[in-house]
Amino acid sequence: MKKQFKNQHRTLESFGYEFLVICPHCSKHAKVTSLGEPYPFLKDITKRFLCTYCGVSKDLVPKKNRAKQNIISYGPNYKKEFISIGGAFDWYFGYPLVLQIPCCGKTLWAYNREHLMYLKSYVEAELREHYPYYLSVESMLPNWIKSAKNRKLILKAIAKLEERLFHDT
Template structure:
């Protein structure tokens, strides 16, 4: 009977995969590409056609702050509409008296984006489909990269699964949805994952 000792909770997380790379499909050639990130940016690089993309990980705040020429009060109006955030000057209404006047659009760094979730089988920055993606009974089954895929196959096909020593409360298996861990589904899911591994 094969045995496996589960891995720590963050071993195969989006956060840890930023350095090793999340494998995705290239939007241009549909070949294999990789998404990585550093402190400032997320990067996409296609391993087939060489296509590249960069995405700023900083979240910005856009606003117009001004002194109203009508009532004399100082105000700040946030610009939520992404289409208007690219203008250098916008006409905005004074929140106190309603007078409209032009004001300079200010862009300030507000936060740092820790994208952490895979949604609908897509990476969190570019929205590219994961390379290792399939479905089981209408539910997405995916792996971030080859190492994560090997872990899933090993964990789900093991006869005996143990938590690592050291009293860690959460392990890598805690990321897995219940349908993947259910005994009656495991064998069929392992078959699907092995097909991905061969592909």
């Protein structure tokens, strides 16, 4: 039986509660989390970087614009003092994600284990529902990830990223 992917209407934002990042001080795996609701639009929520290996910890409260809203930037590049969503780094500090790997001439990335498993179930599926919710992760995935001809290569890359979840270097 062919695997089917049911649209779950998960937005990329819904995975932003935890970012596995490379610690800029010791190069081990570290985390960026929210001390409160993780949605990027919510104001005055402290974001914390914590590396349990070298003990470095940093807090940051995202800056607001004149209208007192969080300043969010969507795109593949990190912008300092913005909440930068859409590239292979955490939204707040801009540290590189642990779960990123070159694949098909691009970079495949995920914020955390749940995000990676979500991508995996999407790519594994040979049957997909049409018309995903327009803001969902699956509707915003680039075409190279959606393309059936890349499926094997992408699943290999995902398997390598899964190993990284267990081997901490």
